[in-house]
Amino acid sequence: MSRLVAKQFPQWAELPVTPVANGGWDNRTFHLGPRMSVRMPSAAEYALAVDKEHRWLPALAPRLPLPVSTPIAKGEPGEGYPFPWSIYAWLDGEPARADRIADPIRFAVDLAEFLAALRQIDPADGPRPGLHNWYRGGTLKTYEGLLRGALTKLAGHVDVDLVTEIWQDALAAPWDGTELWFHGDVAQGNILLSAGQLAAVIDFGTCGVGDPACDLAIAWTLLTVEGRQVFREKLTVDEASWSRGRGWALWKTLTTRASTLDDGDEEADTARRVLDGIIADYVACRGDQPRRGGSRTP
Structure with missing residues (x-):
């Protein structure tokens, strides 16, 4: 080097x-x-x-x-x-983590404002989905194989029927075709904090123009329940986009959950917690109560 x-x-x-x-x-x-x-x-x-x-x-x-x-x-x-x-x-800054965020609501607002500003930039000639960004900005179907493989491994550990329902809901949620800029990997390691406040966003390797729903996954992987709602309101996310964003969070979380199935470390605990949140959010949006045994993972 x-x-x-x-x-x-x-x-x-x-x-x-x-x-x-x-x-x-x-x-x-x-x-x-x-x-x-x-x-x-x-x-x-x-x-x-x-x-x-x-x-x-x-x-x-x-x-x-x-x-x-x-x-x-x-x-x-x-x-x-x-x-x-x-x-x-x-x-400068340290990677975002829930216990490092000083004010979860303020953090959610600041992150939404950042993504809103990114979406307002002219997408003309911007990079469309492709191998350069693992097809972020395109259809969720690209990741169906990964999700199905994870569910096979997780049979008996998660409510496969309910999780499949959430995935199908995400796949069916229409996108109006309006291309916008997205980061593509809004994740804890790519968000920097200073004194507990959002300070910078790094690693734009998966950025591009297309469906920006991929950037919504952070709502479930890092934000609190209250922060998630503020984030959605600040970005003015419609129901279909929210469902697709939930789908992005779902396949990512399931693959992590499957790969850490036998582990008891922080990553495994986080995957279980995030999956619980995805399921709870879907059930709340659906407007009914979870089936017995279907709202939580072991």
Whole structure:
């Protein structure tokens, strides 16, 4: 890594390169000195986002109410590394976590305002769903295989009939075809806090234009029940979009739940809690009571 930086960017050759704790899966992230970071795609599919980020992030950043990842320089393959890579300005903050959020309602409002501003940017010529972002902004059917595989593994641990009903409701919820900008991976690790407040949003590798319902998954994966309602109201999310957003949260949570089925760690506990919330929200929106044994997972 140090050799790669030194060869292509000699002006930064003397800066130390150190791994970032929990530096990511799609990209490996390193500190470059005190105020920059290096992001190196971990596979060819993830490298598809590099040119997109360099093309679009400088255009998006000035129109958004919070700091976002902004590339400073683009590196080329070399020194045994096969993909393009990027140098970014470092953004201070700690990854969002429920117990780190000072005011859940204020956080929900601030996040909704950020996504509303992103949606207001002209989508003309923006990147449509594709392999570069794992088809975010497109149909949920792309992920049906993952969901079905997770449900097979979870049989006997979750109410498969009720979960399937929630999924079918999401698939049937129509999108009017209005293309809007979306982040694509609004998740805890990509949201930074400072003193418990929303401070920045990073990692736009899955961004694009299309159906922005994928950005709603955070309503179930991080927000409180009250925050979720405020978030929905602030973004003016209609019933169909909310159902599709619930579907995005569902397939993600089920795959995590299946992969941590035999674990008792924090990730497994979080997956169980989030799935409970998805089910409870669906039942509330449906306007009836959960069937016995169907509202909670073990």
